[in-house]
Amino acid sequence: MVSHHLERATTTISSYWTWWWEATSKKDLVNQAVLTVLIAIFATLWYLWASLRARKRTAPLPPGPRGLPIVGYLPFLGSKLHHSFAELANIYGPIFKLWLGNRLCIVLNSPSLAKEVARDQDIIFANRDPPVAALICSYGRLDIVWSPYGSYWRNLRKFFVREMLSNNILDRCHAHRRYEVRKTITNVYNKIGTPMDIGKLSFQTELNVMTRSLWGNTIEGLEDSVTGVSFRELSNEVMRLLGKPNISDFFPVLARFDIQGVEREMKKVFLSVDQILDRIIEQRMKLDTAKEKRASNNREEKDFLQFLLDVKEQETTETPITRTQIKAMLLDILVGGTDTTATTIEWAMAEMMSNPETMRKAQEELADVVGMTNIVEESHLPKLKYMDAVMKETLRLRPAVPLLVPKCPSESCTVGGYTVPKGAKVFLNVWAMHRDPKYWNNPSEFKPERFLTDSSRWDYRGNNFQYLPFGSGRRVCPGIPLAERMLIYLLASLLHSFDWQLITKGEDLDLSEQFGIVLKRRTPLIVVPTKRLPNSALYA
Numbered sequence: 001m002v003s004h005h006l007e008r009a010t011t012t013i014s015s016y017w018t019w020w021w022e023a024t025s026k027k028d029l030v031n032q033a034v035l036t037v038l039i040a041i042f043a044t045l046w047y048l049w050a051s052l053r054a055r056k057r058t059a060p061l062p063p064g065p066r067g068l069p070i071v072g073y074l075p076f077l078g079s080k081l082h083h084s085f086a087e088l089a090n091i092y093g094p095i096f097k098l099w100l101g102n103r104l105c106i107v108l109n110s111p112s113l114a115k116e117v118a119r120d121q122d123i124i125f126a127n128r129d130p131p132v133a134a135l136i137c138s139y140g141r142l143d144i145v146w147s148p149y150g151s152y153w154r155n156l157r158k159f160f161v162r163e164m165l166s167n168n169i170l171d172r173c174h175a176h177r178r179y180e181v182r183k184t185i186t187n188v189y190n191k192i193g194t195p196m197d198i199g200k201l202s203f204q205t206e207l208n209v210m211t212r213s214l215w216g217n218t219i220e221g222l223e224d225s226v227t228g229v230s231f232r233e234l235s236n237e238v239m240r241l242l243g244k245p246n247i248s249d250f251f252p253v254l255a256r257f258d259i260q261g262v263e264r265e266m267k268k269v270f271l272s273v274d275q276i277l278d279r280i281i282e283q284r285m286k287l288d289t290a291k292e293k294r295a296s297n298n299r300e301e302k303d304f305l306q307f308l309l310d311v312k313e314q315e316t317t318e319t320p321i322t323r324t325q326i327k328a329m330l331l332d333i334l335v336g337g338t339d340t341t342a343t344t345i346e347w348a349m350a351e352m353m354s355n356p357e358t359m360r361k362a363q364e365e366l367a368d369v370v371g372m373t374n375i376v377e378e379s380h381l382p383k384l385k386y387m388d389a390v391m392k393e394t395l396r397l398r399p400a401v402p403l404l405v406p407k408c409p410s411e412s413c414t415v416g417g418y419t420v421p422k423g424a425k426v427f428l429n430v431w432a433m434h435r436d437p438k439y440w441n442n443p444s445e446f447k448p449e450r451f452l453t454d455s456s457r458w459d460y461r462g463n464n465f466q467y468l469p470f471g472s473g474r475r476v477c478p479g480i481p482l483a484e485r486m487l488i489y490l491l492a493s494l495l496h497s498f499d500w501q502l503i504t505k506g507e508d509l510d511l512s513e514q515f516g517i518v519l520k521r522r523t524p525l526i527v528v529p530t531k532r533l534p535n536s537a538l539y540a
């Protein structure tokens with residue numbers, strides 16, 4: 001294109017030159033002066049126009065570290081990707097690039113860039129870039145999290161939100177949540193005074209809540225020996241493998257050699273998960289007796305799995321759903337929804353144990369709102385303002401998904417004045433944005449009070465671009481309504497029913513992080529509960 005313009009300009013200039021030469025030869029000084037000025041103006045204008053067009057077409061790539069030939073910056077990344085990215089942002093600015101193998105990665109670190117990507121150019125960035133491990137555990141992108149942007153994803157997500165997460169359905173599942181939370185409180189009461197792993201406890205409760213809402217039973221309710229604990233191990237393994245840097249992802253030509261064995265490991269873990277899901281579906285189908293059938297005709301009484309199975313049976317439906325798609329969706333909820341919520345509860349407890357004043361304030365609020373002779377009910381939640389602030393502050397300081405789920409633009413575009421090429425892997429480092437002193441006072445302190453003022457400012461549904469624990473745009477987390485209920489309800493019940501101490505009094509609690517697709521604690525939080533409420537009946 002530029003060479004074409006150059007050719008045209010050269011032709012034009014040369015014809016004027018001939019004319020000018022003729023004028024010069026005739027010694028026509030006036031003509032000569034006019035022509036010289038005209039040529040100078042023309043040349044300047046042409047130069048400006050051409051360079052403006054060229055600049056418009058090719059904004060440069062963002063700045064970034066050089067790295068080594070072939071491997072790029074891979075050898076220099078530490079084990080905590082979110083920290084390494086934050087350090088690089090300090091050097092190269094809020095948007096930078098780095099090559100990891102032969103994959104171009106672009107990292108964004110500011111609310112205005114987040115807005116450009118998640119609002120202004122949301123459709124372009126609504127695609128995912130699944131690692132090899134995700135292709136396996138999503139049944140080849142048949143789930144919601146990893147499916148490509150398009151009508152398949154849209155239908156699945158709409159269906160999921162309508163049949164699992166509408167206010168109506170969530171209200172109906174209230175009894176399941178209450179049953180499981182009360183069961184947990186009783187279990188803790190029975191082991192009072194003994195050390196407990198809060199992460200394990202929260203995971204077990206969240207998993208049971210999810211499974212009861214999904215198919216009216218727990219994993220233990222299956223006819224064989226699968227336990228919630230072994231499911232937690234499988235789920236942890238899936239998350240670990242999803243977050244593990246894998247050479248196959250950075251050098252797709254090497255993928256078939258599976259050099260680190262990530263694909264092999266994921267296939268093995270996934271086989272067990274898949275078998276559990278098959279058993280769940282089969283057990284649910286067995287329940288399809290005449291009595292169940294009658295109940296299943298009543299929309300009000302159906303659980304999510306029953307609804308899915310009904311849709312599958314109706315061949316005339318507009319969006320026929322296969323058994324594999326059902327399993328893919330169940331997995332999103334069981335692995336994605338449970339681990340994030342349980343990890344957030346564990347962090348909230350850890351932060352409060354390190355800042356006993358916040359624990360005291362939360363318990364005082366519970367005593368005021370709930371009363372020491374009552375148990376926490378979901379109806380209390382809207383009044384628990386401090387508790388809500390604790391949850392928000394935890395999601396700020398310890399966002400469960402620190403780099404969100406990486407995005408992949410479907411066409412080349414410009415962000416922050418730089419080119420982001422089609423197919424690049426785009427990370428939004430919300431962990432770093434949540435700790436940026438430009439937007440937060442004393443960002444590394446755990447201070448729930450910051451969320452007590454002007455609550456409208458602290459929306460976390462993706463509209464406030466400096467606070468994005470659930471992401472933003474079309475692919476924002478659809479589980480927010482369930483996550484917020486479960487987080488506060490379980491945390492409030494644990495704090496109202498018990499006082500909590502570290503095993504060794506006065507010990508400094510380890511608050512270090514272990515990076516993964518979900519940001520976990522490096523060491524499990526082990527604490528000892530003591531009775532807080534006056535009446536033993538409140539623990540039944």
Ligand code: HEM
Pocket residue numbers: 144145146157332333336337338340341344399400401404405469470471472473474475476477478479480482483
């Ligand atoms: C503390 C709890 C949770 C956190 C912090 C969290 C966070 C996130 C984040 C950051 C994303 C990616 C958003 C983006 O790419 O912009 C996401 C996606 C998703 N989450 Fe959650 N989540 C939580 C709980 C849940 C729950 C309880 C469920 C299900 C019941 C759920 C289901 C999903 C699904 C299906 C997606 C994929 C959405 C899509 O790609 O269209 N999440 N979540």
